[in-house]
Amino acid sequence: MSAGLHKSPAERARNIRCVVFDIDGVITDCKLYLGPDGLELKAVNVRDGLGIKLLLNAGIEVAIISGRPSPAMQARFEYLGVKHVWLDVDEKIPAYEKLLAKLKLADSQVAVMGDDVPDLPLMQRAGLALTVADAHPTALAAAHWISHLNGGNGAVREACDFILATQNEGRSAAAGLMVGARS
Secondary structure: OOHHHHOOHHHHHOOOOEEEEOOOOOOOOOOOEEOOOOOEEOOOOHHHHHHHHHHHHOOOEEEEEOOOOOHHHHHHHHHHOOOEEEOOOOOHHHHHHHHHHHHOOOHHHEEEEOOOHHHHHHHHHOOEEEEOOOOOHHHHHHOOEEOOOOOOOOHHHHHHHHHHHHOOOHHHHHHHOOOOOOO
């Protein structure tokens, strides 16, 4: 057995250079509000957005890989400065492999935060598999680290803070944000 199999979540987090997030159930609470005309609405947690900005400010890349299309979420990620966004993908592994090649990263340098069966292939490859408290049991079983919070309710921020704290970047990343910065 490889020594890497027995690393603690904190040891795994120290090497992370990119964090990949799913949307539904991770950044949102997994609910879709549907209007009669087909309009879909989702709610996001502003603190999660600040967590993403803190990662970016610390030099950690952020990516989104989701199976659903969402123009509103695309606009949100552009606003936050996320440059690597794949929406409406049937298979997540090809997008993940493109990301690794583009950023010249190994699996061990990537954290993935997912919450359900479609995220498992990424979670199983990543150096650090993260999930939310209310994830599907298969995602809970695959995770190295589980948030105390549910998806859409601050779990992303908790994961960002965990990674930054293990890398001792939290203070310098927060100091780099301007007072009153919007998230």
